[in-house]
Each structure stands twice: as structure tokens, then as C-alpha cells.
Amino acid sequence: MSKTVEVIYQGTSYTLPVIKGTCGEEAVDISTLRNTTGLITYDPGFVSTGSCQSEITFLDGEKGILMYRGIPIEQLAEHSNFIETAYLLIYGNLPNQQELDYFQYHVTHHSMVHESIKNLYDGFPNNPHPMAVCSAIVGSLATFYQDQLNPQNEREIEITIHRLLAKLPTIAAYSYKKSIGQPFPYPKNSLSYTENFLHMMFSNPCEQYEVDPLVAKALDTLLILHADHEQNCSTSTVRLVGSSRCNLYSSVSAGIYALWGPLHGGANQAVIEMLQTIQEAGGNVKQFVEKAKDPNDSFRLMGFGHRVYKNFDPRSKIIKKMAHEIFGKLGGNDPLLDIALQLEEIALKDDYFISKKLYPNVDFYSGLIYKALKIPINMFTVMFAMGRLPGWIAHWIELQKDQDFKIGRPRQIYQGPKRTDYTPLKKRG
Numbered sequence: 001m002s003k004t005v006e007v008i009y010q011g012t013s014y015t016l017p018v019i020k021g022t023c024g025e026e027a028v029d030i031s032t033l034r035n036t037t038g039l040i041t042y043d044p045g046f047v048s049t050g051s052c053q054s055e056i057t058f059l060d061g062e063k064g065i066l067m068y069r070g071i072p073i074e075q076l077a078e079h080s081n082f083i084e085t086a087y088l089l090i091y092g093n094l095p096n097q098q099e100l101d102y103f104q105y106h107v108t109h110h111s112m113v114h115e116s117i118k119n120l121y122d123g124f125p126n127n128p129h130p131m132a133v134c135s136a137i138v139g140s141l142a143t144f145y146q147d148q149l150n151p152q153n154e155r156e157i158e159i160t161i162h163r164l165l166a167k168l169p170t171i172a173a174y175s176y177k178k179s180i181g182q183p184f185p186y187p188k189n190s191l192s193y194t195e196n197f198l199h200m201m202f203s204n205p206c207e208q209y210e211v212d213p214l215v216a217k218a219l220d221t222l223l224i225l226h227a228d229h230e231q232n233c234s235t236s237t238v239r240l241v242g243s244s245r246c247n248l249y250s251s252v253s254a255g256i257y258a259l260w261g262p263l264h265g266g267a268n269q270a271v272i273e274m275l276q277t278i279q280e281a282g283g284n285v286k287q288f289v290e291k292a293k294d295p296n297d298s299f300r301l302m303g304f305g306h307r308v309y310k311n312f313d314p315r316s317k318i319i320k321k322m323a324h325e326i327f328g329k330l331g332g333n334d335p336l337l338d339i340a341l342q343l344e345e346i347a348l349k350d351d352y353f354i355s356k357k358l359y360p361n362v363d364f365y366s367g368l369i370y371k372a373l374k375i376p377i378n379m380f381t382v383m384f385a386m387g388r389l390p391g392w393i394a395h396w397i398e399l400q401k402d403q404d405f406k407i408g409r410p411r412q413i414y415q416g417p418k419r420t421d422y423t424p425l426k427k428r429g
């Protein structure tokens with residue numbers, strides 16, 4: 001017998017159905033609540049609210065499980081690559097050779113951007129944050145392909161997927177090249193996805209640049225680990241924008257902005273900045289741990305804590321191992337790594353962090369790896385955006401095809417003044 005929940009309000013009983021997910025989680029379906037009872041629900045930060053039913057990603061924050069389309073993240077990080085993982089997320093299954101070749105071909109052959117796009121970079125002030133630039137340029141793609149934006153036309157969606165995945169590394173690398181005053185290299189179709197990005201980031205017309213395969217592989221793994229994380233802030237943003245049947249470029253552009261914040265993707269940059277601050281202040285890690293615990297101090301340990309992971313973040317386990325390998329192989333002796341390790345050790349033994357279930361998250365280590373790979377600090381969150389793109393696309397498509405599709409439109413509980421008459425300016429105090 002299917003489960004139900006009984007709500008008793010003002011003496012009347014209402015029965016609400018319980019929906020069960022494939023991995024066992026259960027949710028009360030309250031979609032009829034307002035119509036039947038007049039009540040709405042209140043849930044700041046949506047901590048107890050499921051916004052959709054999704055087949056893309058499963059995570060269990062208590063057990064530290066993360067799976068894309070049912071495949072554990074550990075297996076994907078070990079055996080897959082970013083392009084194959086992107087296909088899996090977007091189309092729902094691992095591709096066969098023919099499907100992979102087709103996808104790979106198109107994601108490679110759309111990597112050039114319209115020459116006029118390069119002029120847009122000149123319109124920004126000096127040294128703009130690359131997240132702002134990337135979001136603006138991705139948004140501008142809707143003007144270059146305005147005859148192919150229909151969210152319900154399969155062919156138009158397909159070419160938009162290819163264009164977005166192909167062009168984001170080019171757009172991202174150019175935002176860096178612009179900030180250092182170097183010319184924009186053209187993409188090279190003979191290179192892999194991450195090799196091509198590194199080529200556009202670090203080559204210049206005067207010197208030969210050889211992509212280090214170790215760096216390209218590490219970057220590829222980081223992109224896989226960031227590729228989706230179900231209904232996080234930026235993905236929910238992409239879905240909400242897409243729920244007005246807005247095109248995919250504009251929805252992703254909004255997602256990039258949502259990701260930029262330091263509580264979300266911006267944390268990887270914030271972690272390095274925090275470690276630098278600790279180093280400049282003399283390296284007294286304990287003092288900063290105390291600051292983070294002080295309720296009167298707004299300082300937080302960046303890279304610690306997660307809305308859903310309350311035991312450990314499975315991505316941070318993989319990434320921590322990788323960080324040590326990278327540091328070993330690239331020979332980097334970064335004093336920030338020592339500070340990070342001390343911080344981790346002290347915080348993990350501290351009652352405050354234990355009782356609040358605050359553990360290092362994926363961003364605690366990813367910034368250190370990006371730094372070792374010589375990615376500039378203000379590009380860290382852009383790397384996250386490149387990784388998250390297939391997830392955003394997959395969720396946007398799932399929403400467009402959802403049989404329960406509705407424009408997203410939450411309610412609110414108004415707490416402002418009651419009806420008040422307009423006071424003419426002369427009569428105001």
C-alpha cells in the first residue's frame with residue numbers, strides 16, 4: 001500500500017501522497033496543499049523541499065554517496081573522461097563508440113567563437129573578474145544564434161549543447177588572455193578537451209607550449225568531479241530561468257552568476273585567499289579556527305561544511321588523494337598546502353566542527369590543485385563552471401521534457417506593513 005501523510009488543519013484531515021525515489025528517499029507531495037487547505041509551506045533555503053523529480057544525479061549526504069545516472073563518482077573519476085561523463089549526464093546512458101565519436105566530433109568542431117565575440121572583451125574595464133565576463137559572453141551567444149533558441153526543438157537543443165560545451169573553454173581562456181593583455185589563440189581541434197583549454201590559456205605566438213599530459217588528466221578528473229550535484233544553487237537557478245521557457249544560453253549564463261558566490265563555486269578561490277591570509281598573519285592556524293567558531297565573528301573556514309554532506313564529501317576524498325599525487329609529481333612545495341593540512345587536522349578534531357558535521361568539501365582541495373597546475377586564482381571558479389556545464393544542460397533538458405512542467409514561482413509569507421495610504425511628499429516628516 002502506498003504511504004500517505006495526514007495533515008489535520010482546523011479540525012479537517014487532508015491526505016497527502018508520499019512519493020518514493022529509486023534509492024529509497026521519500027517526499028510528501030504537497031502540490032495540492034494550497035488548493036485544498038489554503039496553506040502554503042515555509043522552508044528558507046529549501047532545506048526540506050524537493051523542487052522536482054530527477055533521474056540525473058543521486059547523492060546521500062549521510063553516507064557520502066554521489067552517483068551520476070547511477071554510476072558512482074569514484075568509478076567515473078577512475079575510468080571515464082569528461083566528454084564521456086558529459087554525454088552520460090546529458091543523454092542518460094554511457095555512449096557506444098559511434099555515439100561517443102559523434103559527440104566528441106561536434107564538441108570539438110564548434111570550439112571557435114564568432115570573430116565579433118572577441119570585440120566584446122574590449123568593452124569590459126581593466127581586469128574584470130572572469131566569472132562576470134564568462135557569464136556575459138555566454139549570455140551573448142543567444143544573440144549570435146537567435147534563430148536556434150527554441151527550447152522544444154530537439155535539433156536546436158542538440159546544436160546548442162555542442163556549442164556551449166565547445167565554446168565555454170574558449171570563452172574562459174579568452175577572459176584570462178584579455179586580463180593579461182595577450183592575443184587570443186585559436187582552438188586546436190587535434191587536442192583533447194582539456195589539452196585544448198590549456199593550449200588556449202597558456203600558449204602565445206612567441207613560444208612553443210607543450211601541454212603536460214599529467215596536468216590535462218588532472219584537470220579532466222576535476223571537471224568530472226564537478227559535473228553535477230543535483231539541485232544546488234546554480235543548477236536550481238538554471239532550472240528556474242529555464243522554467244520560463246527561456247533559452248539554454250541565457251539559463252546557463254544565469255547559472256554561472258549563481259556559481260560565482262563564495263558560498264557556492266566561489267569557495268575554491270576563497271579557500272586560497274583564506275590560506276594566504278593565514279600565512280600572511282604568521283601561520284597561526286589555531287587562531288583562525290577560533291575565529292571561525294566565534295559566534296560574534298562572521299569569519300568561516302572556507303572549504304568546510306556542506307548543505308547536504310554531513311559525514312564526508314566523496315569528491316573531497318578523491319581530490320585529496322589527487323592533490324598529494326599532483327604535488328608529488330609536479331614537485332610543488334607550496335607552503336599553503338602545509339597550512340591547509342594543519343587546518344584540516346585541527347578542525348577535524350575540534351568539537352565545534354565535529355558537532356556541526358563540518359568536513360572539508362570538494363573546494364578545500366580543488367583550489368590547491370588548480371594552483372599547482374598554474375591556473376590563476378581568479379580562474380578557479382571558472383574551472384568549476386566548465387565542469388558543471390553538462391549538469392546544468394542535463395537539468396535544463398530534463399525540465400523542458402518534464403510532464404509536471406510548470407514555471408517556477410514560489411510563494412511567500414508577507415510580513416510587511418498592512419494597507420497604508422499614500423502620503424503626499426509635503427506632508428512627510
Ligand code: CMC
Pocket residue numbers: 045229232262263264265267292293299300301302303304305306307308356358361362363
Ligand atoms: N566555518 C565555521 N562555521 C560554519 C561553517 C564554516 N565553514 N559552515 C557552517 N558553519 C556553522 C554555521 O555558523 C552554523 O552554526 P550555528 O548552527 O551555530 O548557527 C552551522 O555551522 C550550520 O551552518 P549553515 O550555514 O546553517 O549551514 P548550511 O547548510 O546552510 O551551509 C555552507 C552550507 C556550505 C554554505 C556552509 O557550510 C559554508 O558557508 N561553508 C563555507 C563555504 C564553502 O566552503 N562553500 C562551498 C560548498 S561545496 C561547493 C558547492 O557545492 O558549492
